[in-house]
Amino acid sequence: MSYAECCEPWHAGRADGSAQAPTAEALMRSRYSAFVLELADYLLASWHESTRPRTLEFDRQTQWLGLEILQTRSGGEAAQQGVVEFSARYRSAGQVGQQHEKSTFVREAGAWYYVTAI
Incomplete structure (x- = not known):
């Protein structure tokens, strides 16, 4: 799947609410792509306010090579x-x-947010 099909609509639409990732997995994929592209505003906007850091800095020496989704529990279009x-x-x-x-x-209010790692 290309960036334009996977994540670009979510990156472009998060700020004005016109496009939201429909599932938790779609948000996870878009957040990975945002790390690759160093889209701090998107990452912060898609981070739940209860755990969101004030700022986000990227390690310029890190090159992301690939994402593999191993398992998804709940998080579908009707889930909370x-x-x-x-x-x-x-x-x-x-x-x-x-x-x-x-x-x-x-x-919350139709938008998925990353909360924390367990």
Whole structure:
């Protein structure tokens, strides 16, 4: 799936509310792409206010290499909560690594938000 099909509509529409990721997994994919593209405003806007940091800084040495969704629990179009387990590969300082996480999401007023990792 291309960026234009997957995540660009969510990145472009989050600020004015015209486009929202329909599922927790779609939000997870769009947040990964936002990390790759260093879209701090989108990441902060899609982060739940209860856990959102004030600012976000990117490690310029990190190159994201790929995302694999391992499992999704709930988080569908009719759900209010969801958990997405993923593995994201990266290269930093010449070393390849992976970030493995189970992320929790909540939907409020029709919009999905990342809450925290469990």
